[in-house]
Amino acid sequence: MRNKLKVTVVGSGYVGMSLAVLLAQQNDVVLLDVDQERVNKINNKKSTISDNEIDDYLLKKELSLVATTDKKSAFRYANFILVATPTDYDEITNGFNTSSVDEVVKEASNLNKDALIIIKSTIPLGHTKFLQKLHKNESIIFSPEFLREGNALKDNLYPSRIVVGSNLKKGKHFAKLLSEGAKEKNIKTLFVSSTEAEAIKLFSNTYLAMRVSFFNELDSFAMIHELDTRNIIDGVSLDKRIGMGYNNPSFGYGGYCLPKDAKQLLANYDLVPQALIEAIVTSNKTRKEFISKEILKLKPKTIGIYLLEMKSGSDNFRSSAIIDIIKRIKTSKSNLVIYEPKLDSEEFLGIKVTNNFDEFKEISDLIISNRMSKNLKSVKHKCFTRDLFGNDW
Numbered sequence: 001m002r003n004k005l006k007v008t009v010v011g012s013g014y015v016g017m018s019l020a021v022l023l024a025q026q027n028d029v030v031l032l033d034v035d036q037e038r039v040n041k042i043n044n045k046k047s048t049i050s051d052n053e054i055d056d057y058l059l060k061k062e063l064s065l066v067a068t069t070d071k072k073s074a075f076r077y078a079n080f081i082l083v084a085t086p087t088d089y090d091e092i093t094n095g096f097n098t099s100s101v102d103e104v105v106k107e108a109s110n111l112n113k114d115a116l117i118i119i120k121s122t123i124p125l126g127h128t129k130f131l132q133k134l135h136k137n138e139s140i141i142f143s144p145e146f147l148r149e150g151n152a153l154k155d156n157l158y159p160s161r162i163v164v165g166s167n168l169k170k171g172k173h174f175a176k177l178l179s180e181g182a183k184e185k186n187i188k189t190l191f192v193s194s195t196e197a198e199a200i201k202l203f204s205n206t207y208l209a210m211r212v213s214f215f216n217e218l219d220s221f222a223m224i225h226e227l228d229t230r231n232i233i234d235g236v237s238l239d240k241r242i243g244m245g246y247n248n249p250s251f252g253y254g255g256y257c258l259p260k261d262a263k264q265l266l267a268n269y270d271l272v273p274q275a276l277i278e279a280i281v282t283s284n285k286t287r288k289e290f291i292s293k294e295i296l297k298l299k300p301k302t303i304g305i306y307l308l309e310m311k312s313g314s315d316n317f318r319s320s321a322i323i324d325i326i327k328r329i330k331t332s333k334s335n336l337v338i339y340e341p342k343l344d345s346e347e348f349l350g351i352k353v354t355n356n357f358d359e360f361k362e363i364s365d366l367i368i369s370n371r372m373s374k375n376l377k378s379v380k381h382k383c384f385t386r387d388l389f390g391n392d393w
Helices: 014-023 036-043 052-060 071-076 099-111 127-135 152-157 169-181 194-224 229-237 258-268 276-297 321-329 357-363 374-382
Strands: 006-010 028-032 065-068 080-083 116-119 140-142 162-164 189-191 302-306 335-339 351-354 366-368
Touching: 006 014, 006 071, 006 099, 014 028, 014 052, 014 152, 014 169, 028 071, 036 065, 052 152, 071 099, 080 099, 080 169, 099 116, 099 127, 116 169, 127 140, 127 194, 140 194, 152 169, 162 169, 162 194, 169 189, 194 229, 194 258, 194 276, 258 276, 276 321, 302 321, 302 357, 321 335, 335 357, 357 374, 366 374
Parallel strands: 006 028, 006 080, 028 065, 080 116, 116 140, 162 189, 302 335, 302 366, 335 351
Antiparallel strands: none
16 A cells, blocks of 8 residues: 555535545545634534535544644645635626635645645636746646535545646646545546636536526426426437436526536636527526516415525535525515525524424415425425426436
8 A cells, every 4th residue: 555645625615525535535634724613523523514425434434634724734744735715706806706716825835835736616717827827836736626515525436537737747646546535447537738627617517507507498488388398308308419417497507616607607708709608697597587487476475485405415505596586586475484494593585484394384375495305295286396307407
């Protein structure tokens, strides 16, 4: 067995937490986070995110994983430094806010000249190249992740591909670390330029957003013309070139990645002719407006909102499509009530929140749910959803 390498992962969200656990199987991993509460959880073998595989690995596997808030100790002796901090889309600047990534790269470069710094956060096209020039450091590279919320470790254990934005020897060594931690064998691995790697990430997620939008617009058409959406989708998807994946209608695409990545890709098209990329962004807004109108047509006295999360197994409300639906219908004459056990507060967006499921079912004349749940079986006749296949994609 080879000597253990020292790996520092910055950020304990979906990307950072899953990568830290994956790599801690064969390496000494330090997980750096600014939140002491998160650090304490990790050091007590508890995950900071909702992910069954991560919970299982923390409890049952022998992992060399320590969390800290001390930047100097985390960076100084690391062979590899992975940056997995959030990059939210800023509507004012029309691009990602990369300040957290930029700060980490700056500090890591200053404290450790020899480490390979791998950006895992999603960033604009050309940003890695910009940071390389800024810090005069070619050992800053980009390597995209392709993870699903609630399945982050699983998607690292069985990756569809490994993409590394570098042809450096250290970049190839990093790809080997990822494949060593995975259960999948013979993983397809691509070594490309940093900007090409950034493009792979943005185009991949924008394609998924396009596919969600396509089947949502198919569903809107079927609803207006009183056709059976599922019959049409089944007939379309049986074409092997189209396939069955990502064909389940919803209230709109949302979550951590698809909305912001599609908007960022559109922003990068500022000097390039396009029509489709803009349509993908616009389509999602149009779908949510349509769904909101369809709900209000039913004129319920009390509308119950079942869960704010995007899908089962997630603890993420950010950019959830149902939140946009709520904002559109809250000005109507209907009363609104939210059932969301993961909320501690008694109100959300000025709307009453209840954690009493029996009360929620009783007082709701109509229950809207982005994804159906077996918990709603007894009140199925009250439910409004576009979930036709009972899955999250």
